[in-house]
Amino acid sequence: MPKWLRISILLVVLVLVAGQQFLGKQRVSSWDEPVWIAIYPLISDDREAQHFIDTLSIADLKPLERWFAKESERYGMLFQRPIQLHLMPTVNAPSPPEAPADRSPWKVAYWSLELRYWAWKYLDDGFPTHSKIVMKVYPKSIEKLPGHSTGLEKLKLGIVKIRGNRIELPYLRFLIGHELLHTLGASDKYSYADHSPYYPAAFLEPDKKPLYPQNFAEIMAGVIPKTSKTWQPTNKLSLIKVGDDTAREIGWQK
């Protein structure tokens, strides 16, 4: 496809989705109905990774739905299932475009346009969902996952990267929860330099005396602050909560 045609298509997609997003933004901030999230596994050419995808069921993700119900209840939401996860059929598509390594605004803008185009082309809209989460599964023996998982509010799109290993299911649930909260407007609560948790945003008990050790991790930080210089990563939903800042960002409290 010539480059000018590709860019023209991208621009048309941009205009089309701009309208949809305005409506979507209004819909979620009210939280007067459950928010539907579609999860799309991407086909893998690795046999074990594909087996992981084939055997994954919605039951594997239910603990995350229940976690959202419990957390939203703490903020006075009364739904039984405020977030409803739907596992979609496997998508036969190439990997979504990777975020540019250097975060120059133009490169990021172009990448986000490419990503919109990719999502529009490959993710079918079976029913109206608020956000889409793409699941890219790698061989379980891979040492380091390439790139990062990501969640973009404007695109209402998240990409989670995991190894195809059922031992990593708790991590998958945490990651989906974290990235889908990004698509609802939540920001990270840790430093990108050293992963240190922000105070007070990443502290569930910011007034605790003594302050350390904390007992819980904030979902947008993913670590339990242990001392002023140490923190412990966790994927255990029983040890993870939604903090007040995140609750405000997603509209659970004023």
Ligand SMILES: [Zn+2]
């Ligand atoms: Zn994040």
